[in-house]
Amino acid sequence: QQQVKQSPQxxxxxxxxxxxxxxxxxxxxxxxxxxxxxFPGKGPALLIAIRPDVSEKKxxxxxxxxxxxxKQFSLHxxxxxxxDSATYFCAASPxxxxxxxxxxxxxxxxxxx
Amino acid sequence: DADxxxxxxxxxxxxxxxxxxxxxxxxxxxxxxxxxxxxxxxLRLIYYSFDVKDINKGEIxxxxxxxxxxxxxxSLSLESAIPNQTALYFCATSNxxxxxxxxxxxxxxxxxx
Numbered sequence: 001q002q003q004v005k006q007s008p009q010x011x012x013x014x015x016x017x018x019x020x021x022x023x024x025x026x027x028x029x030x031x032x033x034x035x036x037x038x039f040p041g042k043g044p045a046l047l048i049a050i051r052p053d054v055s056e057k058k059x060x061x062x063x064x065x066x067x068x069x070x071k072q073f074s075l076h077x078x079x080x081x082x083x084d085s086a087t088y089f090c091a092a093s094p095x096x097x098x099x100x101x102x103x104x105x106x107x108x109x110x111x112x113x
Numbered sequence: 114d115a116d117x118x119x120x121x122x123x124x125x126x127x128x129x130x131x132x133x134x135x136x137x138x139x140x141x142x143x144x145x146x147x148x149x150x151x152x153x154x155x156l157r158l159i160y161y162s163f164d165v166k167d168i169n170k171g172e173i174x175x176x177x178x179x180x181x182x183x184x185x186x187x188s189l190s191l192e193s194a195i196p197n198q199t200a201l202y203f204c205a206t207s208n209x210x211x212x213x214x215x216x217x218x219x220x221x222x223x224x225x226x
Contacts, residue, residue: 043217
């Protein structure tokens with residue numbers, strides 16, 4: 001059972017454009033929603049994270065939008081750059097207990113020069 | 114030096130062989146995790162450990178075993194490797210509740226022929 005659905009599977013954007021990746025979740029016990037960025041040959045690294053008490057969080061060119069009622073959250077990359085080309089994973093974790101992360105299947109982003 | 118290290122980085126082995134993947138961390142975190150990454154499937158949790166005496170199965174533990182030798186060391190074993198265990202394997206650590214970020218190692222690429 002996939003608890004976090006991520007789309008699209010791949011995305012091609014021109015330099016300077018906006019990249020948007022969407023995720024939906026089912027488990028209402030989730031209370032922590034991070035995005036991880038992975039470059040080829042490297043392990044995933046935390047990019048930005050949000051909790052459900054806010055609807056948006058921005059860090060530089062990266063913004064998470066969160067819609068609690070729809071159980072959806074998305075990553076927006078403004079002014080996309082070729083260096084942003086990577087695989088992006090959304091994830092979710094329940095409050096308390098195991099703190100296990102459930103990952104989406106990933107989005108391969110290519111930003112063309 | 115990297116906070117989370119994995120050895121080996123690459124390994125080719127034959128069907129039926131026993132293999133151990135090792136993970137060490139210098140972050141002082143109690144929680145450690147083993148994930149498997151397959152193209153198009155994202156990251157799936159194999160095992161996780163709250164501390165040396167507390168080890169738990171994840172989403173896909175069949176065919177795998179783990180050992181937590183110390184706070185800093187968490188090993189993953191394949192007792193009898195099979196070709197569909199060919200994948201990227203990642204170790205991670207975290208330190209909730211103050212820090213829910215998971216810190217990933219560089220990964221081990223395992224090929225079972």
